[in-house]
Amino acid sequence: MEAPDTSTNRYKLKRREQPNNGDRLQRYEQVDEQAIHVMVHTFYGCIRQHPRLGGIFERRLAGRWEEHLPKMEAFWQSVLLKNGAYKGKPVPAHLKQKELVSSDYGEWLSVFRPVIRELFVPDLADEIVAIAERIAQSLWLATFATPGANPPAELTSQPSEWSGSCW
Numbered sequence: 001m002e003a004p005d006t007s008t009n010r011y012k013l014k015r016r017e018q019p020n021n022g023d024r025l026q027r028y029e030q031v032d033e034q035a036i037h038v039m040v041h042t043f044y045g046c047i048r049q050h051p052r053l054g055g056i057f058e059r060r061l062a063g064r065w066e067e068h069l070p071k072m073e074a075f076w077q078s079v080l081l082k083n084g085a086y087k088g089k090p091v092p093a094h095l096k097q098k099e100l101v102s103s104d105y106g107e108w109l110s111v112f113r114p115v116i117r118e119l120f121v122p123d124l125a126d127e128i129v130a131i132a133e134r135i136a137q138s139l140w141l142a143t144f145a146t147p148g149a150n151p152p153a154e155l156t157s158q159p160s161e162w163s164g165s166c167w
Contacts, residue, residue, distance in 0.1 A: 027118075027119060027120050027125075028119055028120045029120075029121050029124065030124070031080045031081060031120075031124070031128070032081075033077060033081070035119070035120070036076045036080065036081070037073055038119060039076065039115070039119055039120075040073045042115050042118075042119065043112060043116075044068075044072065046111050046115055047108070050107065050111055052104070052107060053108060053111070056097070056099055056100070056104070060097070071088060074086040075088065075090070079131060079135070080128065080131070090135075091139065091142045094139050094142070095142065095143060100143065102140065103152070105137075105139060105143075105152075105154075106152060106154030108136060109132065109133060109136055109154070112129070112132050113129050116128050116132070130157070133156055136151075136155050137151040140152070140155060
């Protein structure tokens with residue numbers, strides 16, 4: 001019998017079988033430290049090319065990318081592997097970013113979603129994207145919401161609108 005959907009069980013990622021559909025790409029079938037390393041480095045390589053977010057990240061991290069990327073790997077390991085690797089505080093870090101506007105969280109997801117869907121098998125990619133959307137919604141609520149506000153629709157799954165050169 002499958003365990004109930006509790007707060008401790010809800011985000012456990014399961015190994016998924018990749019259907020034999022002739023897909024030319026070899027995608028990760030499970031999340032491990034290597035997959036997270038590739039995910040983080042691929043994603044931030046793409047984010048740096050984004051017309052708006054690329055500039056925000058560059059201004060914040062110029063000359064410090066090699067310090068930032070391991071922190072992001074630790075963050076995603078904590079989220080996806082539940083290993084406690086990340087010790088930071090994402091909400092205060094995002095509150096410090098005064099040039100962020102409400103739509104930036106949707107833009108971030110518009111880059112994140114296609115990267116994840118290229119790197120992971122479909123069911124696993126959907127799980128990771130759903131987790132990222134919940135994180136984006138939480139950060140949006142902490143950053144921009146007033147009492148009773150709901151996160152914008154672009155913080156839930158939809159096709160990417162960004163046609164950057166990454167994908």
